[in-house]
Amino acid sequence: MRKFNFCAGPAALPQPVLEQAQRELLDWRGLGCSVMEVSHRSPEFVAVAERAEQDLRDLLRVPSNYKVLFLQGGATGQFSAVPWNLFGVGSKKADFIHTGHWAAKAIKETRRYGEAQIVASSEDRNFSYAPAADSWKPSRDAAYLHYTSNETIGGVEFDYVPEVDCPLVVDMSSTILSQPIAVEKFGVIYAGAQKNIGPSGIAVALVREDLLDRAMDNIPRSLSWKVAADAGSMDNTPPTFAWYLSGLVFQWLKTQGGVEAMEKQADIKSKMLYGFLDSSSFFSSPVEKGSRSRMNVPFVLADADLDKKFLEESEAAGLLSLKGHRSVGGMRASLYNAVPLEAVEALVVFMADFEARWG
């Protein structure tokens, strides 16, 4: 039996996608083998790759002067790739908005290759909010500004896109495809797949074409966006199964009404959970209103000694993976596109019952 899965990543996948993959697993398209067992250069797989790219372009309305890259190494690989690809021309300084765990990782990696200047930070209040647009200024000499549009662990989401003169680089790992985005405002958008795209093992980057010629000379070949772009993301063997499954997710999203429909769903699902948290005297959200993520909802119990019981009982009730990240504790419910409204309804019913018994 499939249960409701709130895992932050690798996360829930749409059931129709898994069913299709299951149907096709042993004999894909009458080839007598699975999609995992054909050459990535076969016409059949190239068609899968091209269709996935086109569907992603359609879903996000990606302008034609952007390359869509399917990469390896996850979002963490892009923490390295961004400075390697953008520090080769002009300044080796980048601006950062520091909002917590993932921003910190990107900053730390960037400092191996150049300067990371923190132009805004929410550290003063334990990373419980996104710095407001009018509270900070970019520096004048940055090669780019990097921010994390949604902190998957802290549950903090920006409600605006920073306005800067330099190229804007965003780690969109946990919100990509959950809402329409104005791609043209960004130089680079990247995301690991295992939150809201598909299985782990693949990452997506949208790179504006004029940024492909800024790499440092000795860039590792496997991190080069230019190499990937010139090779159609097949400079070496790509993770074909993850690519295929991501493509099935894109097709599923189209049948569901695309990112506009996903945003409506995300609003309904997250409002239901935050509404409950705000009305409860036992559960609460540590994130300030106005910055609350619609994808990742951390929450705490008034009595942390009951955390273990909460996790045991929720698991037994068919609600999976509600444990918060080991670095912050507490609980977290991730409400990605593939998590249905019924899952959130079941969660709220369970939490109200738990509060009545233990609160």
Ligand SMILES: *Cc1c(COP(=O)(O)O)cnc(C)c1O
């Ligand atoms: C999960 C996550 C990462 C790390 O992704 P990997 O694919 O494991 O490298 C980076 N940034 C954000 C915002 C994430 O949610």
